[in-house]
Amino acid sequence: MHPETSLPKVFKEFLPIIENALQKIFSEKNKNILEKSMAYSALAKGKRIRPVLALCAYKLFGKEDYETIATSSCALELIHAYSLVHDDLPAMDNDDLRRGVPTNHKVFGDAIAILAGDALQTLGIEMLALYPEGSAFRSRRLKALKVVLSAIGREGMALGQAMDIEEKEEDFDEESLLRMHFLKTGRLIEASLLCGGIWAGAKRREIKLLSDFGKSLGILFQLSDDILDEVSTAEKLGKTPGKDKRDKKTTLVSLWGMEKSIQMVEHYLSECLIALSPFGDKAQDLREIARFVAKRDF
Ligand code: GRG
Numbered sequence: 696m697h698p699e700t701s702l703p704k705v706f707k708e709f710l711p712i713i714e715n716a717l718q719k720i721f722s723e724k725n726k727n728i729l730e731k732s733m734a735y736s737a738l739a740k741g742k743r744i745r746p747v748l749a750l751c752a753y754k755l756f757g758k759e760d761y762e763t764i765a766t767s768s769c770a771l772e773l774i775h776a777y778s779l780v781h782d783d784l785p786a787m788d789n790d791d792l793r794r795g796v797p798t799n800h801k802v803f804g805d806a807i808a809i810l811a812g813d814a815l816q817t818l819g820i821e822m823l824a825l826y827p828e829g830s831a832f833r834s835r836r837l838k839a840l841k842v843v844l845s846a847i848g849r850e851g852m853a854l855g856q857a858m859d860i861e862e863k864e865e866d867f868d869e870e871s872l873l874r875m876h877f878l879k880t881g882r883l884i885e886a887s888l889l890c891g892g893i894w895a896g897a898k899r900r901e902i903k904l905l906s907d908f909g910k911s912l913g914i915l916f917q918l919s920d921d922i923l924d925e926v927s928t929a930e931k932l933g934k935t936p937g938k939d940k941r942d943k944k945t946t947l948v949s950l951w952g953m954e955k956s957i958q959m960v961e962h963y964l965s966e967c968l969i970a971l972s973p974f975g976d977k978a979q980d981l982r983e984i985a986r987f988v989a990k991r992d993f
Pocket residue numbers: 740741742743744775777778779781782794852853856879880916917920
């Protein structure tokens with residue numbers, strides 16, 4: 696779907712670790728229909744930004760044993776994959792194309808797609824409860840699990856999705872739109888960074904900086920997604936472009952206009968960079984990711 700050359704170089708380092716861990720999770724032969732449907736969406740070509748962010752946050756604190764957190768980082772991708780499968784369903788966004796291939800329900804039917812989403816979410820939670828392995832990680836596992844559960848449930852991603860579905864166009868002013876996007880997209884992005892920090896044993900004030908960075912990165916991510924929805928192609932995006940406009944949805948671009956949206960990309964990028972500045976050179980990978988999210992064209 697996308698040329699790897701345009702990805703920040705840290706992706707080159709981490710993508711093989713992530714893909715390998717994902718393959719292991721779905722390695723059994725003679726999979727049943729539920730596992731086939733789960734694997735279809737989880738293994739489809741995504742950017743893997745959430746596990747990459749977790750690994751970058753881990754590396755930020757001087758850790759180099761990336762395999763230790765490979766499976767738990769992939770848990771974030773499983774939870775993300777669940778949200779995409781459910782988001783694409785006819786009762787939600789009703790989309791036919793995702794990650795360059797037909798959406799899960801188009802291949803497996805609505806009922807199996809719902810169950811695959813459910814099971815991807817549960818599997819992600821199970822992986823967070825079990826990994827990173829070992830008694831040394833016991834309290835960090837619990838902390839990371841709590842962070843993710845809070846980010847995806849009734850005060851996080853699921854609430855953001857409900858707000859997106861329920862609220863009428865006229866209900867969305869700038870504040871409520873930003874809040875909806877923070878909940879729907881930003882909280883899992885922020886949680887991915889926090890997990891990496893927690894598994895590395897980061898201090899409270901370091902976690903706060905990661906959280907500030909994650910909040911701005913989440914909005915930046917959504918903003919670039921809205922801009923791409925207007926200007927990109929299905930081939931580049933791997934999903935249907937122009938859908939927000941057709942569905943008459945309020946987006947950050949429809950609210951601000953393209954010119955202001957592009958200025959706001961710069962604003963949120965600089966907020967990201969400010970949050971990272973206390974980390975100095977060690978945060979170079981995260982800086983590159985923020986710049987990539989601001990400039991990405993897929
Ligand atoms: C069903 C509870 C529930 C939530 C769905 C993920 C989501 C919430 C909705 C997807 C709608 C959407 C296009 C949101 C914009 C930001 C976003 C999450 C884009 C997709 O994530 P990427 O770009 O996708 O990381 P890949 O395929 O690269 O992993």
